[in-house]
Amino acid sequence: MSDQSPQPDTEKRPPNNNLLFAVGVLIIIACVAGYILLSPEEKPQPIVEQTIDEPVMPEYQAPEPQEVAEPETLPEPEVVQRPEQRQVEPEPEVAPLPTLNESDTVVVASIDDYLSDQAMSLLITDDVIRRGVVFIDNLAKGKxxxxxxxxERPEESFSVIEGDILTVDPNSYERYTPYVKIFTSMSAAQIVRLYDEYKPLINDAYAEIGYQGDAFNQTLEEAIELLLDTPEPKGDMPLLRDSVTYQYAYSEWERLPAAQKQLLRMGPENMKKVKAVLRNVKAELEKQ
Incomplete structure (x- = not known):
């Protein structure tokens, strides 16, 4: 006999698959029931797996061309030719005038710029301005x-032609020709320019003989008018002997002021030249 008692036979049961299936069904029913009982806000959102894609750049589209209004055609600007800049030379400084007593040297030098040496030899260089002022003041009065x-006085003497009628010798006129050349060698503008340059000294000299202010202007104009009024003979100039002197045979000539008779002694041709300059000087003075 054997010492081992026989082991009871154990019944082997197959796996309870039905039971597992039932448990799974219960879990699913519980989850569904819980989902239904939640409020809409509490309902869990399904988890969606998101994938991050690289940003896609929009396709570039060129803007449609727009019509551009043609610009208004403007006239071309006028080109102005600017004059060339010229260098302006400074005006020379004008030296102050000397006193009347010391003016001869300066005045004579100014006149010498216009006259020839021959003409300068006839000029009296002593007290030039005073002489001129007194002489013209007397001319304005006919003296x-x-x-x-x-x-200077002419060196040649006065001459006559003796015949039936005593007349002036035409050659006697020639002694005044150099003096007329002095007067006509300067233009009227030059004469007036000298007059204006030394006008302050002229007024000083005129004040010394009793005149005031700018009175010499009027005196100069009166002297010119008197000489321009001198009659111009058209033929011989008959004379009368009076002791050692001569008189004009025509009473209207003999009654003329001494200043006009002096102009007559220069002769018709010289008188015309002197009068021409006097008219031009008068016109220049009237412009002032």
Whole structure:
């Protein structure tokens, strides 16, 4: 006999698959019931797996061309030619005028710029402005102030032609020709320019003989008018002998002021030249 008692036979049961299936069904029913009982806000959202894609750049589209209004055609600007800049030379400094007593050197030098050496030899260079002022003041009154004449006296003497009628020798007129050349060698503008340059000294000299202000202007114009009014003979000039002097045979000539008779002694041709300059000087003075 054997010492081992026989083992009871154990019944082997197959796996309870039905039971597992039942448990699974219960779990699913519980989950479904819980989902239904939740409020809409509390309902869990399904988890969706998101994938991050690279950003896609929008496709570039060129803008449609727009019509551009043609610009208004403007006239071309006018080109202005600018004049060349010229260098302006500074005006020379004008030296102050000397005193009347010291003016001879300066005045004579100014006149010498216009006259020839021959003409300058006839000019009296002593007290030039005073002489001229007194001489012209007397001319305006019809007188000849021989002692204050601005030029030397002619060296040739007065001559006549003796015949049936005593007349002036035409050669006698020639002694005044150099003096007329002095007067006509300067233009009216030059004469007036000298007058304006030394006008302050002229007024000083005129004040010395009793006139005031700018009175010499009027005196100068009166002297010019008187000489321009001198009659112009058209033929011989008959004379009468009076002791050692001569008189004009025509009474209207003899009654003329001494200043006009002096102009007659220069002769018809010289008189015309002097009058022409006087008219031009008068016109220049009237422009001022």
């Amino acid at each position: 000849v102030a021989a002692k204050h004449a601005p030029v």
